Amino acid sequence: MVTIDRVLIANRGEIARRIATALIEKEIIPVLPVTEKEWQQAVPVFKDCRMVKAPDSIYLDSEALVALAQAENCQAVHPGYGFLAENAEFAGACETNGLIFIGPPARAMDLMGHKERAREIAKKADVSPVPGFSIDGLNELEIKERAESIGFPVLVKASLGGGGKGMRRVESPEGLLDAIRMSKSESSAYFGSDEVFVEKYILKPRHIEIQIFSFPGGRTVYVGERECTIQRRHQKIIEESPSPVVDEKLRRKMGEAAVRIADIVGYVGAGTVEFIVDEELNFYFLEMNTRIQVEHPVTEEVFGVDLVAWQIEEALGIVEAIPQQKLKGAGHAMEFRIYAEDPAQGFMPSPGKILRYVEPAGPGIRVESAVAEGSEIFADFDPMIAKVVVKGHSREHAMERARFALENFVILGITTNREFLMQILSHPAFQAGELDTGFIDRYRDELKNAVDASIEPEILLLAASLRNPTGKVAQGSVSVDENGYYPPVTTRIP
Amino acid sequence: MTRILWNEQEFELKNLKLENDILSGTVNGETISLPVVTDKTGRIISAANSDGLPMPVLAATKREYTFVQWKGKVEKITFSRGREGNAGETEGDGSVTAPMPGKILELMAKAGDIVEKDQVLVLMESMKLQVEIRSPIDGIVSGCPVSVGDMVDGDSLLMQVDAAKQQQQ
Incomplete structure (x- = not known):
């Protein structure tokens, strides 16, 4: 201790x-x-x-x-x-x-943090990785040849990356070198290394990851999966657990694969093994994240655990190892990432000051954030404002709660993706659990058109009355002053 | 004279009043009334939807803009002064501005270059993402007040493009 x-x-x-x-x-x-x-x-x-x-x-x-x-x-x-x-x-x-x-020992991080080495480890653990190669030491011609041998489309990604930063999908050999150049520049800006990696792009893939935790003495458990398939710009925006396509048998298979990988590197603490799952539900090792994930609360809600507390207890030497059979998930959890970005403009970041901010609350609603009314979202950092995590007894129930939570999340003054997330939530394919990482691109137009652009003049009455600095409305007829404010007049309280 | 703009349309609002928890007014000549709930200071905190269900309403004002969140949607309404000019008159304007604060990574055109609409002129970085800024029109670059490495604010002018039609004459 x-x-x-x-x-x-x-x-x-x-x-x-x-x-x-x-x-x-x-x-x-x-x-x-x-x-x-x-x-x-x-x-x-x-x-x-x-x-x-x-x-x-x-x-x-x-x-x-x-x-x-x-x-x-x-x-x-x-x-x-x-x-x-x-x-x-x-x-x-x-x-x-x-x-x-x-976190894990530096050695384990070093092994898994490097995508090429991590793939070798996966193979040792009898888990197939996605076909790919590191461009390190290859000349332009060799890069093109190897990319063509695995077949386009390919993904170019930062060797040390995560969160979609420095990642690009390339359709044909012509775009490859440009994509590599852009990835390198983003990768050095964000991860301090310009090493990049090229890998086969699996069509209609799902992104499903296994949460693991390695207790002292090499006792590693898996804590279910998270479906993180809904992504824009290769970055997750909605995550859920359990996955609509993972049954108990597949969960055990993927979980045991993840545990074998962790055990080979002598892992300690919380980690995530990411898999790409194809339409036939074959899974391929993608990478291991040797840290707590953004979407960890989804697992915490379903399994009733506190992964961050486990990490701290592990460091203190007081963590109590939980046997695999005691980890039973119940219900369904979803996470929605609220970003300061404009979905109508290619998800361009929209930094600025939050003028009004009210988080939703209620049964099964958990909000993770670090902003308040008056906070400014700066251009220097990732534009995530908050995570809305909901828990229900079923996927349908979780979606009901998500709708309530998103509808009642007030963020005024900057453009956010909140309404876009609500559109995804009401899309029939999402509701049916028919997901792949191309979801947003495929349904882009439908999602955009679903945004209700109807003109309801009632909103103008509300805007005009609330625009007045006191928020009060006059008794009787008034008109706006030269600043566009309605003069404050005391309202009689009945 | 205040002009109210919403969804690129102009509205005239008169006779705004609140009586017995009914908010009413005339929008473009049509009289509308809306059942609302007010707090003890008289501020409206919810308004009924078409089914009569009270839906929370919140607002914030920044300069000429008022943001209102009601029924889960956010609307941005402009209360601007003056009557000259039309909304959307910036159409055809060759100003290339920064869509958000960030750093200039690359200038892909210089003064005197002939550029096409949607051609990438500037590469910016904001929130660790690279953003391509494209030309709004066909024309000739007439000025570029920024340099590579500059940190710029949102809406700052990055490049000026003069319309192509001036060249054809």
């Missing part, structure tokens, strides 16, 4: 809030680097944390993070997801400097 009373969260946003809450529950002080720009708006959200002013580059600066953890007398570091969460050098730097890195 280790004494840990202060933990550095090497992250920001909703995952920093999620980790902070888990730490505070265990009476551990979360220490949080916050940039000058975000300071004001972080104060109300992280008022129960130790906040430290830091430069904008902090979340990618391994040395500065280690120095900060030491200066703040932290005994451990939680990396969250993104940024340096899957950077083995950062994990190594923490370990060398006497800090516990809340």
